[in-house]
Amino acid sequence: MEVFRRASGIHSPRQVTEDYSPPMQPLLKDQSLLKTQAYAAGHWCDARSGKVLEVRDPADGQLLGSVPSLCAEEVEEAILAAHRAMALWKKEPAGFRSKILRRWFDLIIEHTDDLAAILTAEQGKPLAEARGEISYAGSFVEWFAAEANRIDGEIISAPSADRRILVLKEPVGVCAAITPWNFPSAMVTRKVAPALAAGCAILVKPASRTPLSPLALAILALRAGLPEGLFSIITGEASVIGSAFTKSPEVRKLSFTGSTEIGKSLIRDCAGTVKRVTMELGGNAPFIVFADADLEAAIEGVMTSKFRGSGQTCICPNRILVDARVEERFTELLATAIRKLSVGPGTMQGVMQGPLIDHSALKHVENLIDDAVTKGAKVLVGGKRHPLGGTFFEPTLLTGCTPFMQLARCEIFGPIAPIFTFKNEEEAIILANATEYGLAGYFYSRDLARVWRVAEALECGMVGVNTGFISNAASPFGGIKESGYGREGSHHGLNDYLALKYLCVAGLGS
Ligand code: NAP
Numbered sequence: 001m002e003v004f005r006r007a008s009g010i011h012s013p014r015q016v017t018e019d020y021s022p023p024m025q026p027l028l029k030d031q032s033l034l035k036t037q038a039y040a041a042g043h044w045c046d047a048r049s050g051k052v053l054e055v056r057d058p059a060d061g062q063l064l065g066s067v068p069s070l071c072a073e074e075v076e077e078a079i080l081a082a083h084r085a086m087a088l089w090k091k092e093p094a095g096f097r098s099k100i101l102r103r104w105f106d107l108i109i110e111h112t113d114d115l116a117a118i119l120t121a122e123q124g125k126p127l128a129e130a131r132g133e134i135s136y137a138g139s140f141v142e143w144f145a146a147e148a149n150r151i152d153g154e155i156i157s158a159p160s161a162d163r164r165i166l167v168l169k170e171p172v173g174v175c176a177a178i179t180p181w182n183f184p185s186a187m188v189t190r191k192v193a194p195a196l197a198a199g200c201a202i203l204v205k206p207a208s209r210t211p212l213s214p215l216a217l218a219i220l221a222l223r224a225g226l227p228e229g230l231f232s233i234i235t236g237e238a239s240v241i242g243s244a245f246t247k248s249p250e251v252r253k254l255s256f257t258g259s260t261e262i263g264k265s266l267i268r269d270c271a272g273t274v275k276r277v278t279m280e281l282g283g284n285a286p287f288i289v290f291a292d293a294d295l296e297a298a299i300e301g302v303m304t305s306k307f308r309g310s311g312q313t314c315i316c317p318n319r320i321l322v323d324a325r326v327e328e329r330f331t332e333l334l335a336t337a338i339r340k341l342s343v344g345p346g347t348m349q350g351v352m353q354g355p356l357i358d359h360s361a362l363k364h365v366e367n368l369i370d371d372a373v374t375k376g377a378k379v380l381v382g383g384k385r386h387p388l389g390g391t392f393f394e395p396t397l398l399t400g401c402t403p404f405m406q407l408a409r410c411e412i413f414g415p416i417a418p419i420f421t422f423k424n425e426e427e428a429i430i431l432a433n434a435t436e437y438g439l440a441g442y443f444y445s446r447d448l449a450r451v452w453r454v455a456e457a458l459e460c461g462m463v464g465v466n467t468g469f470i471s472n473a474a475s476p477f478g479g480i481k482e483s484g485y486g487r488e489g490s491h492h493g494l495n496d497y498l499a500l501k502y503l504c505v506a507g508l509g510s
Helices: 002-008 072-089 094-110 112-123 127-150 186-198 212-223 238-247 260-271 295-306 324-339 359-374 425-433 448-457 490-495
Strands: 038-040 043-045 052-056 063-068 154-156 164-171 174-178 202-205 231-233 251-257 276-280 285-289 317-323 378-381 396-399 416-422 440-444 462-465 498-505
Touching: 038 072, 038 212, 063 212, 072 174, 072 202, 072 231, 072 238, 094 112, 094 127, 094 186, 094 212, 112 127, 112 212, 127 186, 127 490, 174 186, 174 238, 186 202, 186 212, 186 251, 186 490, 202 238, 212 231, 238 251, 238 260, 251 260, 260 276, 285 295, 285 425, 295 317, 295 324, 295 440, 317 324, 317 425, 324 378, 324 396, 324 416, 359 378, 359 396, 359 416, 416 425, 425 448, 448 462
Parallel strands: 174 202, 174 251, 202 231, 251 276, 285 317, 285 440, 317 416, 396 416, 440 462
Antiparallel strands: 038 043, 038 231, 052 063, 154 164, 164 498, 378 396
């Protein structure tokens, strides 16, 4: 880890703590991508207070580095700098913005291995999955590089002959983003790329557990030629930065991805300055397997979506609803597939499931299993901490689950696949919609009429029909109900960063 240490400036006195012992991986090809300073007001900086936040590898708890904990005043300065930078950026031709984004995309892809290594080190997901996330993160930059050229206005038929009505699309203003730890890279580019394409400046507060991936992305954006001050990475305490963002009259939009609880409080805080908000919040996805489904395909779908990120994603199936007539066969197949999952540090060859993010996540998963078992569920596979120790948990299959168990009502956010049964389509839909969340839903069926009926009946923003994999840059990602509002990805994702201005041109004669 000498390489890691020299590159990051970890040796500087502010960052060395007594228990610091550098990890052995990853060895980066481009060591300058490992940055432990914030990027605010157009320059790399430490906190004036000297305060830092430590970043640790969830696989072994080792210290990876520490990032500055900026104070409210430093955040306010960064917001003002963003405002100044945006004044020039929004006037640039769309093609200019598009070219810089395209260069950023090329650099992200070129540095996939290093970005994936940093991601795995701080987040824990297996390297193959981390590479997948970098490709997904890059796809938003590529997508919005193209979309930047298509921000076209409108001409609307006027109600009288002497008038013309035009609609202009303008950047919404300085944007702020707050992102979670489960997709440290993709959740950043999904917000930053459309903001920059639209002509906005954006400040990102990354999750404190995973700031190194966003910092590496910022380095590449600057290398791509992005002018200073447009894209800041503000590290520090969530409440300090969150409150500086929400209070600032200069910040015109807040885009948040995270838990519903924090999302609700940010919505309240944004009301003071009437900011536009995008909320990508929690989920409680149903995964319905009808009796007419291709069961092998359904197993593949559930394995893809349930165990990605050790079950720590917002669109993971939370409740697997299976027609009672095929439950036995489906459960058997699923148990076989789950037993094949290899658990270990994300850096290890062949590992399919990494650690959970921290001990409180581990405890949460244990409590959910205890509660379910007390209320009658059976543990068919796993069910306990993994012999590797730390925050590793066994991939788990529970049968006999009911809506009265806690895991039916909250986000599991861990590697538990709970099976519920239903008797008919009507009951399946009632069970599926019995949640305040409405992010993703999945179902498997080969009956075309049922496909349309169920797709339309599910109360969620995204539906996977005969697939467990629904995320891509071309599609509008987002939820309804308490899973939030606004969409990311697709051309809708750009609209969230644009404000409409209508021009009424009068006095043109008859
Ligand atoms: P979280 O606790 O809500 O944190 C998300 C972000 O909010 C982090 O950057 C966190 O900072 C920050 N934060 C926490 N308290 C804050 C406050 N008072 N003011 C301002 N910011 C605050 O969620 P998480 O545990 O990181 O992520 C998991 C959650 O994200 C799950 O609920 C998951 O479903 C959701 N998620 C949703 C989507 C989607 O697209 N809908 C995608 C991914 C994840 P610190 O890290 O410093 O605490």
